[in-house]
Amino acid sequence: MFNKKKLSVLLSITLALSLTAVGCGTKPSATTDKPATAGAPIVVKFSHVVTADTPKGKAADKFKELLEQKTAGKMKVEVYPSSQLYGDKEELEQAQAGNVQIIAPSITKLVGLNPKIQYVDLPFLFPDNKAVYKFWESEANKKLMNSFDKFSLKGLAMWPNGFKQFTDNKRPLLTPEDFKGLKFRTQAGKVLEAQFKTLGAGSATIAFGETYAALQQGTVDGQENTFNNIDTQKYQEVQKYLSVTNHGRLDYIVLINNTFFNGLAPDLQKAVLDSMAEATKFEIEQAELLDKASLESLKKGGKMQITELTPAQLGVFQKLMEPLYAEFESMISKEVIDAAKNASK
Numbered sequence: 160m161f162n163k164k165k166l167s168v169l170l171s172i173t174l175a176l177s178l179t180a181v182g183c184g185t186k187p188s189a190t191t192d193k194p195a196t197a198g199a200p201i202v203v204k205f206s207h208v209v210t211a212d213t214p215k216g217k218a219a220d221k222f223k224e225l226l227e228q229k230t231a232g233k234m235k236v237e238v239y240p241s242s243q244l245y246g247d248k249e250e251l252e253q254a255q256a257g258n259v260q261i262i263a264p265s266i267t268k269l270v271g272l273n274p275k276i277q278y279v280d281l282p283f284l285f286p287d288n289k290a291v292y293k294f295w296e297s298e299a300n301k302k303l304m305n306s307f308d309k310f311s312l313k314g315l316a317m318w319p320n321g322f323k324q325f326t327d328n329k330r331p332l333l334t335p336e337d338f339k340g341l342k343f344r345t346q347a348g349k350v351l352e353a354q355f356k357t358l359g360a361g362s363a364t365i366a367f368g369e370t371y372a373a374l375q376q377g378t379v380d381g382q383e384n385t386f387n388n389i390d391t392q393k394y395q396e397v398q399k400y401l402s403v404t405n406h407g408r409l410d411y412i413v414l415i416n417n418t419f420f421n422g423l424a425p426d427l428q429k430a431v432l433d434s435m436a437e438a439t440k441f442e443i444e445q446a447e448l449l450d451k452a453s454l455e456s457l458k459k460g461g462k463m464q465i466t467e468l469t470p471a472q473l474g475v476f477q478k479l480m481e482p483l484y485a486e487f488e489s490m491i492s493k494e495v496i497d498a499a500k501n502a503s504k
């Protein structure tokens with residue numbers, strides 16, 4: 160009889176062979192789990208964790224529309240929002256393996272591949288969107304984007320979401336004192352952990368798709384996110400207080416599996432790049448619009464007590480967190496920190 164052990168050995172060999180094939184640069188003209196059929200469109204899976212009505216969700220849909228149009232249906236984009244296909248950790252692994260072709264993770268979530276990207280979490284690094292966009296044009300950021308090549312991922316674009324704000328359900332967070340003893344959800348990385356430690360708070364890395372439940376069940380008391388993520392994830396149902404601090408950024412790097420991209424014919428590569436450039440312009444407009452719209456909708460909803468901190472109140476946080484720059488300079492590099500500071504001048 161064909162026993163379970165034999166079956167599992169056979170499955171492992173099949174998996175090893177198919178991985179070897181990908182590693183050897185087999186032309187991935189369709190999804191790697193299905194062989195290409197002549198005439199069938201090349202499928203591009205685009206997986207993300209937010210809802211379809213966010214800047215990232217809308218731009219992913221725009222990219223689909225543009226690429227399918229430009230390639231006259233030779234390429235088909237399947238967009239999977241809301242962690243439907245993969246959550247934070249899995250989407251990164253699966254993009255490297257080529258089982259999903261495009262992802263647009265929050266920059267912070269790439270910390271395991273390149274710890275330097277944690278510049279994004281240094282508190283109060285950027286004063287406004289303009290400074291962020293200027294930094295993205297810098298040589299330092301171009302190097303960061305190229306640093307994912309060795310992990311089979313090609314950086315295609317930078318997409319903004321916006322500035323992060325704190326929310327919690329215990330008390331209004333107006334001074335560092337108010338954070339003492341609370342526990343916050345973080346996206347990933349040592350800088351965010353240190354940020355909360357400096358405030359006397361605890362932290363836990365929790366996948367985006369599990370954060371609502373963690374807030375609801377009290378696993379954590381609070382979190383930090385953009386107005387639009389707070390709004391579209393309905394955190395107002397499980398969080399009572401929101402402090403407008405603009406203390407950190409949440410932005411994305413759009414990544415494509417580079418074996419997949421390199422295997423495309425030049426005209427299709429161009430179509431991917433052109434569609435991405437157009438989708439990026441659209442994403443930037445949407446991020447700016449939806450950031451404001453979500454703040455308005457949270458205010459109108461009346462479920463959260465929203466406080467805009469004064470410059471003096473923010474100054475207290477800024478002074479307290481300043482030592483994090485020295486603490487993380489060797490990890491993030493002086494080059495990256497200086498480039499970000501120069502963009503803010």
Ligand code: LMR
Pocket residue numbers: 208209264265320346366367384388409
């Ligand atoms: C988060 O985990 O809070 C965000 O990175 C989610 C996202 O993709 O905007």
